[in-house]
Amino acid sequence: MSGLWPVFKRELFAFFVTPLAWVQIFVFCLVQGMHFYLLIDHFSAQTEVAGDQTPLQTFFGNTVLLYLVLFLLIPPMTMRLFAEERRTGTIETLMTAPVSTPAVVLGKYLAALTVYIVMWAPTVVYLVILRRTGVVDWHVAAASYLGVLLVGAGYLSIGTLMSAITRSQFLALLGTAFVLLVLFILGVGEFVTAAGTTLHDVCAHVSVWAQMNDFASGIVDTRRLVYDATLILLPLFVTVRTVDAWRWG
């Protein structure tokens, strides 16, 4: 894994030295802030709140807003990773240094994941706000953040692959958005298809929405974890093979 740490640091540097990461974090905080405000506004009008319908659970599960933000923000986070280096030719100096391909891929991926975590970090304030006015189930909070982390990690992994298979950042952006959307729509299939059919089971298995509903209720299912691990590891593995394949082009 020689080269992982310097590649990670440089990539993180590139994120924060350009306005991109700051714009993303700003947009994310703005949208989530509005989201949270509307939720609180809604719940403050209720006299009774069900135990499985708390503001926290509604914030992470039962909502489409979360995915809309991710569909908009994940593709630009990963589009640069490889496409930019191939366009400017810096991939040549990078890959002729004594570094292993998995280290380069992981370094870049982890940098994007770090930005994603930094992006979510301010939302912890919402928990503090909720805590001051009521009760926060910390298990549910932890499960929710785990869900958000795993979903994001899978999406970023897909984005990393898309950036490796095209020289154009724009195509990488479109490709990532397209795949994420297709995955989401497949998940929605769970509510459309009849229960008991194979299609229904497949849709239910890949449904990110159902997964977030589970995690937001504090249910961490191993099947979900396996699916997330597949979503993270498979694209990264293909990325490594793709980067190695450039040598033979």
Added chain:
Amino acid sequence: MISVSRLVKHYGPHVAVDDVSFRVEKGQVVGFLGPNGAGKSTTLRILSGFLGMTSGKVEICGHDIQNESIEARSKVGYMPEAVPLYPEMRVAEYLTFRAELKGVARARRRAQVDDAMDKASVFDVANTLIGNLSKGYRQRVGIADALVANPPLLILDEPTAGLDPNQIRQVRELIAGLAAEHTVLLSTHILSEVEQSCDRVILIAKGKLLAEGTTAEIQKMRRTAALEVIVRGDAQVALRALRAIQGIAKVNEQAAKDDVATLRAVWAKKLPDADIQSTIETAVGALVAAGLRVREVKTVGSSLEDVFAELTREDEDAEAS
């Protein structure tokens, strides 16, 4: 240091490198010479581990570039032709990143970055954004990058391309200074560049190895090709006078203005080098005797293209016989 045997590289149906074998020994400065599109960059990219080969074997310091790629790459400081750099980084930041990437230990990193910046004379731009550097400085940052891990072997792809004459001289001096500690393989399409900076030359054209030898041996191929004279008087008389001389294969009129003509007399292929001087004397004498006023006489060197044309022709002759 470098051992290349029977290297072949195809890009689809196009053969970029065709059965090339050569060796580079320790301590040499070797010029990799060829016209544009000869396969120079492709070969260097394979040597640096960036591209794979279709067939053949490449060893860098005893490490196979395919099976022991990381070990082989750690012995090489490679500068690609376009000198790709990250525009958003400062020079010192970039070199520190490169040093870390190349596995320079933290304790020595600062010293080696300073050393590389010193050798490549980029100290004065250490805190400048790379995106704001001039072409000459970018080139030197590229060389500093190749140097930063202090590798035994430097592979520089067209290190003087796109520079002005002053910068070319600086880069040449820099390379001459590096020769003491490093083995250098540099590519170029300029013959005079090889003559000035290299001990040995490898000539390549259309993916094939044409010749390999010391610079002096290659220089011999570059004897003067023709005589150029500017005369005042009747150009037709001058042409006849020159054509009558033994040792001149053909004469043609290059330019004419009023009664001043520029003529070019090409030496016969069989004319020995030793006879060139006396043929020049004969030619000038004949022109004066024919009543022409000679204004200027100079020999015209053969360009790299001529050398290549010559070498490829010899190849074809050999194949034909």
